[in-house]
Amino acid sequence: MLDPNDMLDQRKARSATRRIPLVIATVAVGGLVGFAALYGLGLKRGPAGDPACRAAVQTASRIAPLAHGEVAALTMATAPLKLPDLAFEDADGQPKKLSDFRGKTVLVNLWATWCVPCRKEMPALEGLQTKLAGPNFEVVAINIDTRDPEKPKTFLKEAGLTRLGYFNDQKAKVFQDLKAIGRALGMPTSVLVDPQGCEIATIAGPAEWSSDDALKLIQAAVKPAAASL
Template sequence: MLRPLTLRSLVLYTALSLCANALPAAASPLSAELTALRQGEMSRLAVMETPLPVPDLPFTDETGAAHSMTEFHGKVVLLNFWATWCVPCRTEMPELDALQGAMAGPDFAVVTIASGRNPQGQIARFFDQAGVTHLPRYQDESQRIARGMGVMGLPVSVLIDRDGHEIARLIGGADWSSPEARAVIKAAIAR
């Protein structure tokens, strides 16, 4: 028998592979709109035909205080899983920081979570070296939230709607400050 986290991973990756190129006519208006915006930097964006609930699992900040994604309900969130040793993350993190600086507010937030062994000192050095000033320093040392969301490699960015459901996912690095990325975010905020 498969464990629930493994089953979720299989279901998620099956869903991603089936909807990565085209969605059936019954897709929601938002998923159809996001699919139409899959251009340039967002060409690899996998859009969920049916939004998936994001698990309410804990992660911590630089002080060790516990947080969860429920704190962000009511906002569209770009949740990024990364690590200090991840080479594509070095390029992507300043772009996520620029997106947070330009678009963060009552309707949107970028949440970055260092997954696995990433001590806060290493996270601080990584942010300082990359010039990151707008993002919080969250971490998930146990990788509970990453596993719960079927994250198998890094970086992975997950677009979450205001109700706490995954609506799209991009595996690998991307320029999140690009016009294509901002168009995807604006479409999600507009719903």
């Protein structure tokens, strides 16, 4: 016959054994809840973008219906993004920056003579510059040939492309700067930039920039800038 004290000890032991899984489960659930809360807070604290670029997102949303036909491949900005202050040189070897074009809507294009689609695209960029360049808009085509600095100049001259301003970056850092923010995946790359230096739209690959589709889209993007100057 068991002693009453032994029976009491056994009941306490069984009760304690049952509580262990409950405690473990409670800790596990609590940990998951805590992780979920932290994860949720982390999502809420995600980058909101540059407030100064909200207008560019609004412009992108407004002109999005025009991104069809020859410019259907354009990707419109959905979050405020200020571009790096890209540094390059002009035809005289003088330093230039993207910020030098503040107040204008700018189509930044990266090209190279070794890039066949780039060479084919240049006449269309020349056409766009010829038709729309002015106080409110400019094509800034930046050559990134890293070897012979005369080769791109010779190409433009032989192709009769005289309206485009010549800009270059022989270190190709402009490509790396855009690649770092996910806006340059190959060549050519073009970014439509608002007067505050913010992304409106990006395209990887060539486009027929002198087409009616492109002209209507660029003109629509420029209008608010023109009205504010």
